[in-house]
Amino acid sequence: MKTNQSKIEKLISELCPNGVESLELGEVLDYEQPTKYIVSSTEYNDSHKTPVLTAGQGFILGYTNEDDGLYKASKDRPVIIFDDFTTSFHWVDFEFKVKSSAMKMLRPKRNIEIDFRFIYFAMKCINYTPKDHARHWISQYSKFKIPIPSLAIQKEIVKILNSFTELEAELEAELEAELEARKKQYEHYRSKLLTFDDMGGVQQVEISEICQISRGRVMSKDYLKTNMGEYPVYSSQTADNGVFGRINTYDYDGEYITWTTDGAYAGSIFYRNGKFSITNVCGLLKVKVDYINIKFLSYILSTVVNKYVSSGMGNPKIMSNVMARVKVSIPPLKEQERIVSILDKFDALVNDISIGLPAELKARRKQYEYYRNKLLTFKEYVK
Numbered sequence: 313m314k315t316n317q318s319k320i321e322k323l324i325s326e327l328c329p330n331g332v333e334s335l336e337l338g339e340v341l342d343y344e345q346p347t348k349y350i351v352s353s354t355e356y357n358d359s360h361k362t363p364v365l366t367a368g369q370g371f372i373l374g375y376t377n378e379d380d381g382l383y384k385a386s387k388d389r390p391v392i393i394f395d396d397f398t399t400s401f402h403w404v405d406f407e408f409k410v411k412s413s414a415m416k417m418l419r420p421k422r423n424i425e426i427d428f429r430f431i432y433f434a435m436k437c438i439n440y441t442p443k444d445h446a447r448h449w450i451s452q453y454s455k456f457k458i459p460i461p462s463l464a465i466q467k468e469i470v471k472i473l474n475s476f477t478e479l480e481a482e483l484e485a486e487l488e489a490e491l492e493a494r495k496k497q498y499e500h501y502r503s504k505l506l507t508f509d510d511m512g513g514v515q516q517v518e519i520s521e522i523c524q525i526s527r528g529r530v531m532s533k534d535y536l537k538t539n540m541g542e543y544p545v546y547s548s549q550t551a552d553n554g555v556f557g558r559i560n561t562y563d564y565d566g567e568y569i570t571w572t573t574d575g576a577y578a579g580s581i582f583y584r585n586g587k588f589s590i591t592n593v594c595g596l597l598k599v600k601v602d603y604i605n606i607k608f609l610s611y612i613l614s615t616v617v618n619k620y621v622s623s624g625m626g627n628p629k630i631m632s633n634v635m636a637r638v639k640v641s642i643p644p645l646k647e648q649e650r651i652v653s654i655l656d657k658f659d660a661l662v663n664d665i666s667i668g669l670p671a672e673l674k675a676r677r678k679q680y681e682y683y684r685n686k687l688l689t690f691k692e693y694v695k
Contacts (some may be wrong), residue, residue: 323465324690332461332690338454340424340431342418343394351376351409365408367395367415369387383417384406392418392432396447399440416449430523432468433473434458436681437688445533461691469687480680487673491662498658506612506641514643516685520636521599522604524546527573527632528590529563531556544584546591548575554582562587565607569597569613571635578628579621583610595632608648611655612640 364373385391388404394416508514512589541560564589572580621630
């Protein structure tokens, strides 16, 4: 890394002795609306060949057999897809279709001498978190400035960051494979702990016998914006533990189980403890008997609930009336508590970002970001 930096420093002293000019992203990139590339059907199948992309966290949502209206990106003609609401973005160098119109397709302007990959890396250094639900490219993001050194310097930095990215990807693949193996080991052990074929004193009960069942309320993004505060609102996604937003009040306080009622994550089970609210695509369970450990119930529900989820004609569902009929095995309370103690430790080891392999993955990413930001920091141009 030291040798590479010295080479770049030499180029900068030769080609940019007075510093490096900065330009707005909108001055170096053109955008295109994705309307003509939107997929007609969301009935995806892994046997199809064309990926359907989102600029958000999911990236590849599935595969379609539609072959018209493709965005024909390639290694020689890549594109950046930009989520207009979240400002997340991805580098794409293969043909694809998109899920929705809530994005921009970014390409370099023809009249400017830049390395497109350099622009992509420079965008990664922009520290911006949207505060409202609005389109951000035109109003805000395109106005951010990035340094534009000489083309020779851009290409040298891209060469370094590409090699660093490849190395990081290899290391992450190894760590993620090990993490996936740990998760499978955990799921296997959890399944064994929650199987009670040979144990006496185990009863089968329906959820309606042991829980009060209710559902969340409708909360629009405007409502969240108007009532912004510290208490989490959980919704249908699984990212960030399902947090949809935060408001200045709460509907529940204490230990509960919530589940996702509709959509791609229908049947996802969450143990909650604290002050929170849920939207109308979530259900809520409150234990009403004293022989149930609620944490135990959340663990065992997560292993059985999927078989109760209906396909819902492309929109998976598990509504309150179905959840009420879900059957679970309930051993004696002391055995529940023993199982919870064991599974909590396993869960922390596998999933807690501050423990074990997830922490190592996070550290790798931070190290990469540090070097990238250092390479893309220049002395400001002085005339």
